[in-house]
Amino acid sequence: MASVQISDVRKSFGGFEVLHGVSIPIEDGAFVVLVGPSGCGKSTLLRMLAGLENITSGTIAIGDRVVNNVQPKERDIAMVFQNYALYPHMTVAQNMGFSLKLRNAEANDISTRVKKAAEILDLAPLLERYPRQLSGGQRQRVAMGRAIVRDPQVFLFDEPLSNLDAKLRVAMRTEIKELHQRLKTTTVYVTHDQIEAMTMADKIVVMHDGIVEQMGSPLELYDHPENQFVAGFIGSPAMNFLNGHLKVNGAQPYVETDNGSRLPISSAPAASDGRPVIYGVRPEHLDLASDGIEVEVAVVEPTGSETQIVARIGSQELIAVFRDRHQVAPGDKIHLRPRAEVAHLFDKDTGRRL
Amino acid sequence: MTTMQTSMPAQAVYKDTRSLWEKLRTNRNWLALWFMLPTAAFLILFLAYPLGLGVWMSFTDERIGRTGIFVGLENYEWLWNDSIFWLSVFNTLLYTIIASVIKFAVGLYLALLLNRHMPFKAMIRAIVLVPFIVPTVLSAIAFWWIYDAQFSIISWSLIKLGLIDHNINFLGDPNMARGSVIFANIWRGVPFVAITLLAGLQTVSPSLYEAATLDGATDWQRFRYITYPLLTPIIAVVMTFSVLFTFTDFQLVWALTRGGPVNATHLMATLSYQRGILSGRLGEGAAIATAMIPFLLAAIAISWFGMQRRKWQQGSDND
Numbered sequence: 001m002a003s004v005q006i007s008d009v010r011k012s013f014g015g016f017e018v019l020h021g022v023s024i025p026i027e028d029g030a031f032v033v034l035v036g037p038s039g040c041g042k043s044t045l046l047r048m049l050a051g052l053e054n055i056t057s058g059t060i061a062i063g064d065r066v067v068n069n070v071q072p073k074e075r076d077i078a079m080v081f082q083n084y085a086l087y088p089h090m091t092v093a094q095n096m097g098f099s100l101k102l103r104n105a106e107a108n109d110i111s112t113r114v115k116k117a118a119e120i121l122d123l124a125p126l127l128e129r130y131p132r133q134l135s136g137g138q139r140q141r142v143a144m145g146r147a148i149v150r151d152p153q154v155f156l157f158d159e160p161l162s163n164l165d166a167k168l169r170v171a172m173r174t175e176i177k178e179l180h181q182r183l184k185t186t187t188v189y190v191t192h193d194q195i196e197a198m199t200m201a202d203k204i205v206v207m208h209d210g211i212v213e214q215m216g217s218p219l220e221l222y223d224h225p226e227n228q229f230v231a232g233f234i235g236s237p238a239m240n241f242l243n244g245h246l247k248v249n250g251a252q253p254y255v256e257t258d259n260g261s262r263l264p265i266s267s268a269p270a271a272s273d274g275r276p277v278i279y280g281v282r283p284e285h286l287d288l289a290s291d292g293i294e295v296e297v298a299v300v301e302p303t304g305s306e307t308q309i310v311a312r313i314g315s316q317e318l319i320a321v322f323r324d325r326h327q328v329a330p331g332d333k334i335h336l337r338p339r340a341e342v343a344h345l346f347d348k349d350t351g352r353r354l
Numbered sequence: 355m356t357t358m359q360t361s362m363p364a365q366a367v368y369k370d371t372r373s374l375w376e377k378l379r380t381n382r383n384w385l386a387l388w389f390m391l392p393t394a395a396f397l398i399l400f401l402a403y404p405l406g407l408g409v410w411m412s413f414t415d416e417r418i419g420r421t422g423i424f425v426g427l428e429n430y431e432w433l434w435n436d437s438i439f440w441l442s443v444f445n446t447l448l449y450t451i452i453a454s455v456i457k458f459a460v461g462l463y464l465a466l467l468l469n470r471h472m473p474f475k476a477m478i479r480a481i482v483l484v485p486f487i488v489p490t491v492l493s494a495i496a497f498w499w500i501y502d503a504q505f506s507i508i509s510w511s512l513i514k515l516g517l518i519d520h521n522i523n524f525l526g527d528p529n530m531a532r533g534s535v536i537f538a539n540i541w542r543g544v545p546f547v548a549i550t551l552l553a554g555l556q557t558v559s560p561s562l563y564e565a566a567t568l569d570g571a572t573d574w575q576r577f578r579y580i581t582y583p584l585l586t587p588i589i590a591v592v593m594t595f596s597v598l599f600t601f602t603d604f605q606l607v608w609a610l611t612r613g614g615p616v617n618a619t620h621l622m623a624t625l626s627y628q629r630g631i632l633s634g635r636l637g638e639g640a641a642i643a644t645a646m647i648p649f650l651l652a653a654i655a656i657s658w659f660g661m662q663r664r665k666w667q668q669g670s671d672n673d
Binding site for chain 2: 083089099150
């Protein structure tokens with residue numbers, strides 16, 4: 001196990017810079033998830049950590065050792081690939097033992113360690129199978145087995161669950177988290193799925209266009225997003241954003257939307273009256289209340305445990321989620337009241353939190 | 355049980371009322387046969403029939419212009435005691451083995467080289483294909499000049515460089531002639547091997563190499579444990595074809611040496627042509643050609659059983 005220190009790392013392909021100075025401290029034993037939309041540079045960063053891509057500038061250190069010029073095999077890391085990258089011509093046992101074989105480990109030692117890893121991952125009955133004879137979830141576990149057999153300093157996961165169906169994904173999520181709690185190996189996990197990030201991470205790093213937008217614990221990011229991007233990216237369904245202007249002159253400050261509705265806020269930030277802002281409120285923080293803002297229901301989506309309502313306020317769309325079952329139908333007028341204490345305000349121009 | 359019992363009478367009531375022709379026309383297995391018939395007819399007419407005729411001819415004393423009579427194994431007995439025939443068998447085996455091994459080694463090396471990122475990759479790949487595209491006889495004529503006793507460009511260059519003082523007798527000396535035709539065959543055959551293996555290499559997922567790199571494999575180990583085993587099915591197919599083409603080669607040798615000097619480069623195919631067509635002894639020529647069949651079958655069998663053992667390629671059972 002080791003800590004990882006990513007300091008001001010940049011990456012260019014040709015003349016095109018894709019990572020613009022990324023710094024991420026990763027504590028020993030932490031489970032860190034890099035999350036962001038496609039093309040944000042998260043996979044590139046992971047591959048640089050693995051040694052599959054060169055580092056244009058900045059440093060990456062594993063433990064106390066700067067690894068910029070260290071060969072991948074000397075870095076003592078193991079990686080799980082999106083397509084698993086299992087060797088098709090080797091059995092499960094050979095796949096898992098390959099790295100040990102290359103290190104000239106003794107056959108006995110290899111077989112003991114492979115068996116141990118197979119037991120952890122429930123793979124013992126499959127050891128003599130070839131990858132073709134395995135299901136998606138089993139392949140995924142073999143890929144993980146190949147990583148843990150080596151007992152590396154750091155585990156790297158590159159979108160490992162994206163090839164699985166929805167149900168299996170949830171199951172594997174739990175399995176990976178359990179594995180981490182058991183082995184406590186430092187883990188860097190890349191995904192574009194914010195739910196994976198929220199459920200698995202000790203620390204989430206939200207990336208966008210080659211920079212780190214915010215890092216912190218899942219709930220920190222959820223409760224205090226530093227900018228509109230993070231606010232919109234974390235949480236499902238996504239946070240609602242309404243354009244409006246700050247009104248701070250009265251006794252109770254509020255945000256007035258373009259069509260005149262008043263949105264409550266608990267305290268006014270240090271800002272002038274009439275400043276254009278973006279008002280953010282999560283779908284679960286909207287209550288049905290007669291003194292709320294009037295909206296027109298467009299779509300009702302019941303999921304059983306909760307009901308999602310898509311409503312329109314002027315030209316803007318609003319999503320609300322209710323645990324209780326309310327009788328609403330498309331076309332109804334309902335009144336929604338945002339909870340002032342959990343509403344977020346963002347600067348209209350910079351998107352920064354106010 | 356109850357459901358089974360109730361459904362039984364219903365089944366008995368159903369009766370196939372289609373006519374026999376209707377059944378033959380729509381039955382899936384028969385349908386497949388109908389679709390195969392035109393191809394089968396074509397193959398029987400142009401492949402199986404001449405092959406059968408050739409084998410039959412080898413048991414007769416047929417000559418050009420005269421129908422033969424059945425003579426049993428007489429042609430083969432004659433060949434068994436014919437030192438020139440045995441020389442041609444030796445030449446053919448030597449030619450096939452040396453050329454195939456070198457074609458494989460050079461072709462694989464070229465394929466690995468072309469699979470890397472490098473400037474002008476597309477152009478270089480196109481150039482590599484040139485020897486394969488040029489008609490055999492045309493390249494044979496080019497080689498004929500290259501190997502010419504008086505005007506050879508190789509001899510000329512080496513003399514100008516001061517390395518030798520007289521022309522090399524490429525096609526006049528038995529062993530030099532063997533080497534020369536083998537070289538020409540390799541030059542022609544390498545592109546086929548290289549391009550096909552390159553296609554095979556490109557089906558290997560790059561992430562396997564990355565995984566192997568992280569597992570600690572060196573360049574050589576990546577080749578030994580990843581590339582080579584994953585390429586074996588394609589190698590088996592390519593080398594089978596390469597061996598078959600080389601073993602039955604005729605054009606190149608005929609255009610370069612006509613089997614000379616003193617039969618030193620006679621292959622079974624050229625000897626068969628010389629005896630059967632030029633000398634007119636069709637029966638004997640057919641016997642030489644037929645004698646090639648066991649060798650070819652053996653080559654196919656080796657690759658067939660080699661490929662059969664690739665267990666990891668087969669089946670996707672989830673049981």
